[in-house]
Amino acid sequence: MQREKTRLARRFRSTALLGCVAVCLAIGFSACQTGMTSGNGGNPPPVTGATVSFCDIADGACTPATSFNVASLRDLVINVNWENLSGGNHTQMLEVLQPDGGLYQASQSSFLVSDARSSLTMTRNLPVAGAWISQRRITGEWSVRVSIDGKAITTQTVQLNP
Amino acid sequence: MEVFGTEATRFMNSWLLYTAKRYAAWQKTLCLGLALFLAAPILAREVIAIHSTATQVRSADATLNQASPNANSGGAASLIVESNNGSSNQRAVVQFDLSVLPNVAIKQALLIMHATASTTNGFPRTYGAYGLTSFFREPDVTWNTRVANLGWNAAGGDIGGTATATATVVGAIGTSTPVQFDITSDVQNWYNGTPNYGTLIRDQAENSNRDPKTTFGSRNGTAADAPEVDITFVQNVTNLAAVPGNGTVTVSWGYPALIGRVNFGESYNGVLILRRANLPVDKSSVPTDTQDPAMCSVVGTGTVVFDNTSLATSFTDDSSDPCGAPTNDTTWFYKVFLRDQKNYYATQPIVQGSVFTEEISATPSATAANLQSSIWIAATFSTTLAAPSLFPGSIVMAGSQTNLSFGIDAVTGLRKYPPVSLGGPVTGRSPVIDAADSSLAANVMYVADNDGLVYAIATDTGQILWAVNPTSLTTNGFTGAPSVQLKSFSDSTFTLTHDLLVAGTRNGASTTANRIVGIDGNTGATLWQTIGNAGGVAKMDIISSSPAIDFVNHAVWVTSRSAAGTAQPSLWKLNPNTGAVLTTAALGDTDTDPTLSIPGDVLFVANNAGTIFAINPTTAAPLKSVAGGDGAIISFPIVLGLTSPYTVIFSGQTAVHAMKYDKTANTFTNLWSTAINTPSAPIGFTGGAKVYVGSADGKIHELDAVTGVDGKQRTANTGQPGIVGDPALDFVLSRIYISTNDQRAYGFAFPF
Numbered sequence: 057m058q059r060e061k062t063r064l065a066r067r068f069r070s071t072a073l074l075g076c077v078a079v080c081l082a083i084g085f086s087a088c089q090t091g092m093t094s095g096n097g098g099n100p101p102p103v104t105g106a107t108v109s110f111c112d113i114a115d116g117a118c119t120p121a122t123s124f125n126v127a128s129l130r131d132l133v134i135n136v137n138w139e140n141l142s143g144g145n146h147t148q149m150l151e152v153l154q155p156d157g158g159l160y161q162a163s164q165s166s167f168l169v170s171d172a173r174s175s176l177t178m179t180r181n182l183p184v185a186g187a188w189i190s191q192r193r194i195t196g197e198w199s200v201r202v203s204i205d206g207k208a209i210t211t212q213t214v215q216l217n218p
Numbered sequence: 219m220e221v222f223g224t225e226a227t228r229f230m231n232s233w234l235l236y237t238a239k240r241y242a243a244w245q246k247t248l249c250l251g252l253a254l255f256l257a258a259p260i261l262a263r264e265v266i267a268i269h270s271t272a273t274q275v276r277s278a279d280a281t282l283n284q285a286s287p288n289a290n291s292g293g294a295a296s297l298i299v300e301s302n303n304g305s306s307n308q309r310a311v312v313q314f315d316l317s318v319l320p321n322v323a324i325k326q327a328l329l330i331m332h333a334t335a336s337t338t339n340g341f342p343r344t345y346g347a348y349g350l351t352s353f354f355r356e357p358d359v360t361w362n363t364r365v366a367n368l369g370w371n372a373a374g375g376d377i378g379g380t381a382t383a384t385a386t387v388v389g390a391i392g393t394s395t396p397v398q399f400d401i402t403s404d405v406q407n408w409y410n411g412t413p414n415y416g417t418l419i420r421d422q423a424e425n426s427n428r429d430p431k432t433t434f435g436s437r438n439g440t441a442a443d444a445p446e447v448d449i450t451f452v453q454n455v456t457n458l459a460a461v462p463g464n465g466t467v468t469v470s471w472g473y474p475a476l477i478g479r480v481n482f483g484e485s486y487n488g489v490l491i492l493r494r495a496n497l498p499v500d501k502s503s504v505p506t507d508t509q510d511p512a513m514c515s516v517v518g519t520g521t522v523v524f525d526n527t528s529l530a531t532s533f534t535d536d537s538s539d540p541c542g543a544p545t546n547d548t549t550w551f552y553k554v555f556l557r558d559q560k561n562y563y564a565t566q567p568i569v570q571g572s573v574f575t576e577e578i579s580a581t582p583s584a585t586a587a588n589l590q591s592s593i594w595i596a597a598t599f600s601t602t603l604a605a606p607s608l609f610p611g612s613i614v615m616a617g618s619q620t621n622l623s624f625g626i627d628a629v630t631g632l633r634k635y636p637p638v639s640l641g642g643p644v645t646g647r648s649p650v651i652d653a654a655d656s657s658l659a660a661n662v663m664y665v666a667d668n669d670g671l672v673y674a675i676a677t678d679t680g681q682i683l684w685a686v687n688p689t690s691l692t693t694n695g696f697t698g699a700p701s702v703q704l705k706s707f708s709d710s711t712f713t714l715t716h717d718l719l720v721a722g723t724r725n726g727a728s729t730t731a732n733r734i735v736g737i738d739g740n741t742g743a744t745l746w747q748t749i750g751n752a753g754g755v756a757k758m759d760i761i762s763s764s765p766a767i768d769f770v771n772h773a774v775w776v777t778s779r780s781a782a783g784t785a786q787p788s789l790w791k792l793n794p795n796t797g798a799v800l801t802t803a804a805l806g807d808t809d810t811d812p813t814l815s816i817p818g819d820v821l822f823v824a825n826n827a828g829t830i831f832a833i834n835p836t837t838a839a840p841l842k843s844v845a846g847g848d849g850a851i852i853s854f855p856i857v858l859g860l861t862s863p864y865t866v867i868f869s870g871q872t873a874v875h876a877m878k879y880d881k882t883a884n885t886f887t888n889l890w891s892t893a894i895n896t897p898s899a900p901i902g903f904t905g906g907a908k909v910y911v912g913s914a915d916g917k918i919h920e921l922d923a924v925t926g927v928d929g930k931q932r933t934a935n936t937g938q939p940g941i942v943g944d945p946a947l948d949f950v951l952s953r954i955y956i957s958t959n960d961q962r963a964y965g966f967a968f969p970f
Contacts, residue, residue, distance in 0.1 A: 113726045130760070131726035147351050147378035156939055158960055160601045161619035161643055164351040164412075166376035181726055183668065183697050186762025186779070186809035187645065188603045191852050192914065192941050193871070193896055194959070205379045 104142070106202050108212035109135045113181060123215040126190045131181040132214070136202050138178070143171035148178055149203045155196030184216075193218055263452055263486060263558040266318065266478030270437035270445045274315035275681035276635075278356035278416065279436045279445060282309045282374055287361035295439030296334065299345055300431040301421035309375055310434060311350065311359060312445045313416030316408075317679065318477060320633040321574070322451040323566045325507075327405035329383075329417060331397045331434045332443040338389035338430040344422040345432070346381030347399035349407070350415035353621070353641035353671070355685055365641065365671070366687040375418045384422060387432050394435070394443050405449065406566045409574065411599030413621045413639035452564045453477065455489060455556045457630060460580035460591045463536075467544050467580045467591075469524075469552050470532040484558045488527040492520025492553045493535065493544075497937040498577055498595070498960065499553040504565040514541040520553060527557070547588060549581045549933040576632075577962075581933060590932050593953060593965040594631020598624060601959040603898065603912075603943030604647040604699075607663060611950030613677055615663055616963045617644025623665060624963070625680055628951055631965055635680040642669025646699025646764055647944070650677055651739075657705045657716040658683070658740050666696030666721045672737055684742035688735045694723040698811070701765040702739060703774070703794050711772045713795045716740040720774050720794070722761025729781040730757035734765075734774075734790065736797050746797030748790075755799055757786045762809040763854075770818030771835045773800060777808040777823060789823055791838050801838040805831055811854035815864050816904065820881055824851035824868055830886065832879050844877065844886040846870050853899030853944055858923070860904060865889065865923075867909055869897035874911050876926060890926030894919055899944040901954075908969055910947070912956055916940025920970045930970035935960045 111118040113131035124132065136148065145168055152161045165178055184190055195218045201211045270277040280292045285306040297310035312329070329347055352371065354364040362373050370376050383399040401417060408414035421430070435443020455471040473486055490511070492499045503518025505511050511522050523541050524533040535550070537543040544550045554576050555563040564575050580591035600619040606626075607615040613634055614626040622637040623644060648665045656662050658674065662683065665673045670692045674683040700721035703712065712718075717739030723732045730751040738745055750758025759779035766775040773791050780788040787802035789812065807826040814821050814835065821833040828846040833839070848870025855868035862881035867874065874897050876889040898912035902923055909921045916936035919928050934942050934956060941959040947968065948955065954968045 142379070145348075145372060145377050145379045147376075154601065154939075154959060156937065156959075158601060159599070159620075160959070162411075162600060163621070163643070166351040166371050166378060168372035183645075183695075183724060183726060183762075185726070186724070186760065187697060188601070188943075191809070191850070192603060192898070194939065194941065 104138070104140050104204060104209065106139070106204070106209045107137045108200050108202060108210060109137070110214045111135070122213070123217060125217050126184060126193070126195055127218070129216070130185040132184055134180045134182060134200055136178045138176045138204070141169045141176060141204075143169050146204055150180055151201040152182060153199040153201060154194060155198060189216065263481055263484040263562060264476060264478035265448065265450045265481060267446055267448045268314055268316065268318065269441065270312065270314060271441065272438045274437070275676070275679050276315035276317060277437055278311070278313040280311055280356055280359050282311060282359065282361040284308065284361050284374060287373065288363065290358065290360050292356040292359065293438055295436055297331075297434040297436045298431060299419050299421055299434070300429065301343070301424045301426035302429045303425040303427050307374070307421065307424045308431070309418055309420040311354065311375060311416055311418050313414070314445070314447050316414070317635045319449065319451060320635050321454040322409065323564045324402065324406045324409050324449060324451050325562065325566070326400070326450040327402045328448045329399040329401045330446040330448065331399075331419060332446070333387060333391050333395045333397050333432050333434055334443055336387055336389035336391040336430075336432040338387060338432065339428055340389060341428065341430065342386045342388045343430050343432070344384050344386050345397065345419055346422045347383045347385075347401055348377035348381050348418045348420070349401070349404040350375060350377060350418050352376035353413070353415055353639065355682070365685055367690055368687055368692065377418050381422065389430070389432070391432070397434070401447075405447070408636070409566065411597070411620050411622070414636070415639055450481075451478070452558065452562050453556060454564045454574070454576045454632065455554050456632065458554055458576045458578045458594070460552060460578040462580040462582040462589045462591050464584045465543055465546055465582055466534055466536040467550055467552070467582055468532060468534045469554065469578060471554055471576075472531065473529065473556070484560055484562065486529075486556055487559050488529055488557055489524065490522065490555045490557055490563065491524035491533060492517055492555075493523040493541070494520050494551045495548050498551045498579070498935060498962065501961075503553070504575065505555060505563050507562050507565070508560060510561050544582050546583045547581065549579055549936065551577060551579045553577045579933070587930070590970070592934070593967060596624065596626045596631045596633070596963045597961060598957055598963050599961050601961065602645070602957040603941065603959065604645060604957065605899070605901070605944035605946040606955045606957060606963060607648050607650045608946055608948055608955065609650055609652065609661065609677065610948045614955050614963070614965070615648060615650060615677060616957055617646070617648060617665065619643040619645065621667070623648070623663075623675065625677060626963065628948060628953065628965070638675055638680045638682065640665065640667055640673060641671045641685070642667035642695065644668075645697045648699045649702050651702060651704065651717070655704050655706050656739070664700050664702060664719050664739070666698075666700045668695040668697060670694050670696065672696070672700065672719065672721065672742065674739065674742065686737065686742035686744070688737055688744040689723060689733060689747065693727065694725050694733065696721050697724045697762050698722060698764040700737070701767050701774070703767045703769075707769055714738070714745065718745065718794055720765045720767070720776070722763070722765065722776050722778065724760045724762055726760060729759045729779070732758040732760055732778065734761070734776050734792060734797065736794070748792060748797040748799060756802060757781070758790075759786060759788070759807070763811045766812040766814050766821070767794070768814060768818060768835060773835070775812045775821060777810065777812050779807040779809065780804060782807060788825070789833070789838060803833065803838045803840065805840070810851050813855050813857050815857050815862075816860055819862070820864065820879065822855050822857055822866055822879075824855050826850040828870055830855065830866060830868065830877065832881075832884075832886070842879070842884050842886060846875060848873055848875065852897060856900055856902055858902060858904045867900045867902060869894070869899055869911060871896065873897070874900055874909070874921060874926065892921055892926040892928050894928070896941070898942060901945045901947055903947065910945045910954055910968065912942030912945055914939050914941045916942060918942055918945060918954060918956060918966065920968070932966045932970055934958050934964045935962070
């Protein structure tokens with residue numbers, strides 16, 4: 057009796073398992089199909105991305121660079137160029153990390169993107185001349201970590217030399 | 219018998235059946251109850267309902283009305299959320315005074331708005347609660363404006379794209395109806411280093427043709443309908459201390475007095491302690507709620523060295539420690555998590571890598587002179603290297619670059635109140651004024667931030683008394699702190715009604731048009747502005763320093779850069795009543811604060827080339843200068859002595875130096891130089907035997923004021939680069955306070 061129950065249970069489990077596999081495959085296939093046909097005219101939705109660049113505030117042309125001399129740098133201009141942002145409100149979190157990885161400064165900025173907007177640049181100036189970076193010579197490879205609406209997007213390094 | 223037996227059997231059967239049914243029903247009820255009990259979130263220990271009131275100094279609420287975009291409704295008795303397609307949407311902003319919860323970990327936070335009327339016309343409306351991301355002030359806030367003359371980045375309030383929580387409202391509402399939003403993650407962030415700018419409530423589908431509108435109670439209306447936040451939390455331990463011995467460290471603590479209602483079966487019952495050598499336990503190293511890690515197991519960068527559930531109040535870490543005794547002459551950091559019976563800890567999810575759990579450190583040694591321990595350690599959430607401000611014996615104020623200002627109990631290191639959220643990073647040493655001296659008649663701190671706002675903050679409560687944007691431009695940020703000319707200390711030549719704040723701007727984009735502003739200490743009104751390259755004023759480069767108030771010579775002294783040359787002034791002497799430039803000097807780029815001798819007969823200025831100037835404070839003319847020979851001077855020189863000759867002590871790039879300046883002979887004489895790894899500014903006092911200085915080796919060094927001998931040190935954090943900021947001395951408690959680049963502030967006893 058017990059053995060029969062066990063056998064029935066096994067058969068039921070096998071059937072259920074097969075059923076699940078079939079359902080999962082169907083869902084998966086359906087999902088694949090959905091994925092292939094969704095979006096605008098079959099194109100996948102654009103992925104929100106950001107590029108971070110740096111320049112010296114004293115450089116009127118703001119020529120991007122990845123290495124600076126602390127002795128001559130007044131403000132480090134941090135430009136975050138956003139692309140493919142969806143319309144609506146967004147919040148950017150910008151974290152400036154020291155060479156040891158510790159948080160030096162963090163700032164939030166919210167902004168409104170119109171539906172048609174495809175790119176947008178947010179700028180933050182980090183004081184260097186006369187600030188702790190130059191006074192206490194906190195030099196080395198710094199990082200800027202950028203997130204949007206709580207989702208990490210990119211991290212860019214910048215070299216601050218003595 | 220048969221009948222009887224049959225009847226009896228039938229009776230028994232029916233009784234048994236009845237009993238079984240009852241048992242089954244009881245069992246079902248029990249199971250259901252158990253299931254509900256298990257399914258319900260088991261929340262940690264204490265719960266409190268905080269209702270906003272008109273008298274709370276740190277709460278705020280208002281309606282932002284798109285149809286009247288410049289109208290402020292901060293004092294209104296109700297809040298309105300409306301969706302209207304005629305550019306007439308309305309949104310509500312609320313901010314709670316969380317002062318009763320200064321040192322807690324948030325487990326749950328429910329925002330409850332009480333709807334008193336609704337015209338949703340039977341259609342359910344979904345409302346969203348969003349964390350605001352910009353600083354606002356209730357007296358200023360409108361659809362367009364957030365504070366002073368500053369607008370929102372996006373009209374209608376700066377928020378992210380996704381609501382923290384949503385709730386549905388169905389009209390028509392006749393009586394007060396609670397509408398609840400789970401804003402746990404936002405409140406946890408506020409306790410993890412993100413500024414608390416409050417919450418915005420809006421209709422999730424604005425611009426509706428049907429014009430659905432809901433009215434909520436405000437803090438200025440009926441008390442029962444005021445915004446409410448119900449918070450479940452776990453507190454921190456109190457009075458955490460560490461005493462080192464020979465191969466031992468004794469850690470002791472207390473249990474906090476209850477603040478809220480206690481959850482059933484969730485009493486605080488002990489602590490879990492993590493230990494780490496040389497560095498604080500990493501901020502993300504925390505035990506998981508409801509779990510009890512094994513002794514000696516590793517939690518992130520910490521090791522479990524004490525796992526107590528019997529309300530222990532101390533732990534001696536020694537050779538009996540199964541995880542290994544603390545070795546001598548190593549600094550050991552202990553992170554102490556208060557826990558409850560269900561293993562909920564004083565922790566919360568990590569955002570921005572920040573936590574606040576109580577920490578302490580100690581260095582055991584076989585040599586008594588080498589024993590040392592911190593008095594307290596407090597989180598500041600970002601690098602800050604300015605000297606903390608303080609009311610000696612009472613409160614230590616530390617700014618941060620996450621737009622926060624911390625009021626720390628000087629005795630315990632616990633927060634006096636939740637950090638004050640500001641509009642920008644704070645990098646200067648903000649002046650604090652005692653109520654007896656202040657024209658505000660309040661214990662007050664004046665703060666200037668990197669984004670151009672200036673604040674008066676009541677240090678007893680954390681209330682922002684006023685906030686202004688004195689130059690009307692956010693590009694005119696402040697990296698140095700303001701200085702204060704006290705009316706009560708000034709003679710009759712000072713003609714202003716109240717205390718005067720003076721601060722210099724740091725607009726990095728300009729080498730010519732920076733400015734010095736004079737602000738009324740009571741109202742925040744801009745009294746005067748001295749603008750570079752305008753109105754006959756010479757070109758003015760960036761100002762990174764704090765001014766010196768000269769009560770003797772009736773002047774304000776300000777240092778600036780000078781466009782990398784000497785063609786522009788870098789020392790400015792102003793009339794405090796008008797801001798008029800009295801005289802200037804071109805000393806070359808100068809980022810350090812000017813320092814007056816105690817009698818006010820010599821002004822000392824150190825420029826970025828490392829030259830020390832003795833200045834005649836009457837004429838601003840240099841009396842004498844001397845090359846320090848060690849690169850740019852750090853922060854400011856200190857001047858000891860009641861009369862000439864004065865001892866001038868300053869830090870260069872590699873050492874701390876002392877010189878004697880004899881005013882009569884007009885000579886500088888070298889006294890001593892002591893090598894210190896990238897030193898901070900020194901601190902000492904006239905008549906004191908020691909001088910203290912922070913270093914990039916993670917330590918505070920105690921130097922002999924006469925010889926410069928680096929006699930003793932105290933270890934804050936030897937992690938790399940382990941930079942210790944400018945120290946501050948508390949003569950009431952005999953303590954020295956510093957901040958570091960490891961996002962912490964420390965208190966130590968002095969002399970070492």
